[in-house]
Amino acid sequence: DVKVTQSSRYLVKRTGEKVFLECVQDMDHENMFWYRQDPGLGLRLIYFSYDVKMKEKGDIPEGYSVSREKKERFSLILESASTNQTSMYLCASSFRLNTEAFFGQGTRLTVV
Amino acid sequence: QKEVEQNSGPLSVPEGAIASLNCTYSDRGSQSFFWYRQYSGKSPELIMSIYSNGDKEDGRFTAQLNKASQYVSLLIRDSQPSDSATYLCAVPSGGSYIPTFGRGTSLIVHP
Numbered sequence: 001d002v003k004v005t006q007s008s009r010y011l012v013k014r015t016g017e018k019v020f021l022e023c024v025q026d027m028d029h030e031n032m033f034w035y036r037q038d039p040g041l042g043l044r045l046i047y048f049s050y051d052v053k054m055k056e057k058g059d060i061p062e063g064y065s066v067s068r069e070k071k072e073r074f075s076l077i078l079e080s081a082s083t084n085q086t087s088m089y090l091c092a093s094s095f096r097l098n099t100e101a102f103f104g105q106g107t108r109l110t111v112v
Numbered sequence: 113q114k115e116v117e118q119n120s121g122p123l124s125v126p127e128g129a130i131a132s133l134n135c136t137y138s139d140r141g142s143q144s145f146f147w148y149r150q151y152s153g154k155s156p157e158l159i160m161s162i163y164s165n166g167d168k169e170d171g172r173f174t175a176q177l178n179k180a181s182q183y184v185s186l187l188i189r190d191s192q193p194s195d196s197a198t199y200l201c202a203v204p205s206g207g208s209y210i211p212t213f214g215r216g217t218s219l220i221v222h223p
Contacts, residue, residue: 033211042215043156043200056208090155098209100146101202103155 003027006091006104013111019078021107023091031094032074033101034058034066036087043090049074050097081111116203118214125221131188133217135201138182143209145177145184146202150216156200160186191221 007022025032031050035043035058045058047066055066063085067075074093078085088108092101115138125131137145144163148156162168162175162184174187184203188195198216205212 035213040215043213045210045212048210050208058210092211094211098144098204100144100158100161101211102158106155 004091004093004102004104006089006107008107009105011107011109013078013081013109015082015111017078017081017111019081019109019111021076021078021089021091021109023074023076023093023104024072025074025093025102026072027093027095027102028071029093029095029102030071031097031101032068033092033094034064034074034076035090035092036060037090037106038087046076083111085109086111116201116205116212116214118199118201118217120215120217122218122220125191125219127191127193127221127223129191129221131191131195131219131221133186133188133199133201133219134183135185135203135214136183137201137203137205137212139203139205139212140179140182142203142205144204145175146211147173147175147184147186148200148202148213150198150200152197188219191219193221193223195219196221 033048034046049068065077091104094101147160150156160175176185200216201214
């Protein structure tokens, strides 16, 4: 079975802090994604990566950056957390684009 | 603009009935289609994939695809209270075929 693991289930951070969300997959998948999910807005793509050190902006990249130094790990960075970044963050991976994506358990981030 | 549309619901059905969930998409070039189930507070879980026009059955679930009309649907037979969840339609779209999700349909199965 594919396993996608996110480093934290719940996080509480203060406004202005730098926040790191980590995601690891164990199936040698090429592609990894970061989404955020908010009530009424669905899943929105923040960034994705199709190879090591390669990244592409999604629909809502402002205020975020990413890092993919190893194939299995994809990190989302909030440079200076703000209250409007309070959300559920979901990491996913897929073998190829156009194939099914598998999700981690999600990180519920609260910025106070 | 790649779009995936779903009725937000809630769709309420009695236990044992058939639940029908629908999804339309805008990108005519899309080639694969997925249904996910998401329980409250949990992450999405893949339940069905479909690639060709027609029906695909897996247990109590049937996915239906009509590329000409650009819609994909999910039927759940013999609905159970444990099927109560939000169902997300995902369609890899655009030149990069990134998974694009609908906002989901909330399904409530009442005893």
